[in-house]
Amino acid sequence: MTEGVLRDENRDRTVPYRLYAPASVEGTYPVIVVSHGVGGSRESMPYLGRRLAESGYVALHLQHPGTDSSVWQSATSLPEVYRSLRQAMWNAxxxxxRAQDVPFALDEIARMNREGPLAGHLDLVRIGMAGHSYGGVSTMVAAGQRMGPGGRWSFREPRIKAGLVMSPNVPIQGGDLAALYRDIEIPLFHITGTADGNAVPGNKEFDPIQRTVPYETLAIPHQYLLVLDGAGHNAFSGLAHGPHAHGPERLTRYTRIVEEGAVLFFDAYLKGEKEALAGLRGEFRSKLESADRFEWK
Structure with missing residues (x-):
């Protein structure tokens, strides 16, 4: 695991990153871009980065200035933290x-494949993305979800071939969801929990079932939905103190299932492994509890 910063001179923006790569770099590896939730950082979801690297992927965990941990670190009380997070969430x-960080990162991945220790080892054709909460939204946006009033803006990134979407939200502008999703054409694995409520307490009433709406709305094939019984919003960050704070790792049955499902999904849709697709639609269910929900289109 290595850390650094990516400098975008065109936007006068510095994007911190954490990179997980196989211990012994030989051959070429698909790349997964990982995006954190509001108030998070490149330290989020370390279990996922490690497992992807162990499974023959390079995982690039981005940190998005303006919606990262910097927005709340100067707060002096918990209500002030939540207020700062809400402001960041609604900042157009x-x-x-944040949406522009993804194509910039993909350009940087191409640069890494030309120079440095990973030169020649990155598969620029097989690229996926994963995200939690606001990072799930970022993954949906890269897949083609439209943004802004009436869905007038698109940041669809055609280099992204498959996406893992944890704790997804419906677009905050509302409107015709089918129209906002009309440009999405890639396989997506939607993951949530029965207790996956508000990312920011005190924001507004939120029924966790709403996180299944993106899956239910999309009519295209190769969409997967996993609802883990009892899993709350923090279940997928892999951090003990939540997605909005730094802290020790917290590994649970939920993180184990996420990493197992993620590898099968990306092996199937990025590496094209038929055995992985069969495992995702077969043996993977045996790892779940009876109250969990798993289905696909």
Whole structure:
């Protein structure tokens, strides 16, 4: 695991990253871009980065300035933390910059494949994305979800071939969801929990079932839905103190199932492994509890 920063001179923006790669770099590896939730950082979801690297992927965990941990670190009380997070979530300019971080990161991945220790080892054709909460939204946006009033803005990134979407939200502008999703054409694995409520307490009433709406709305094939019984919003960050704070790792049955499902999904849809697809639609269910829900289109 290595850390660093990516500098985008065109936007005058610095994007921190954490990179997980196989211990012994030989051959070429598909790449997964990983995006954190609001108030998070490149330290989020370390279990996923490690497992992907162990499974023959390079995982690039981005940190998005303006919606990362910097927005709350100067707060002096918990209510102030939540207020700062809400402001970041509703900041349209921050959302635009976050969306633009993805194509910038993909350009940087191409540069890494030309120079440095990973030169020649990155498969630029097989690229996926994963995200939690606001990072799930970022993954949906890269897949083709439209943004802004009437869905007038698109940040669809055709280099992304498959996406893992944890704790997804419906677009905050509302409207015709089928129209906002009309450009999505890639396989997506939607993951949530029966207790996956508000990302920011005190925001508004939120029924966790709403996180299944993106899956239910999309009519295209190769969409998967996993609802883990009892899993709350923090279940997928892999951190003990939640997605909005730094802290020790917290590994649970939920993180184990996420990493197992993620590898099968990406092996199937990025590496094209028929055995992985069969495992995702077969043996994977045996790892779940009876109250969990798993289905696909």
């Amino acid at each position: 300019e921050a959302a635009r910059l």
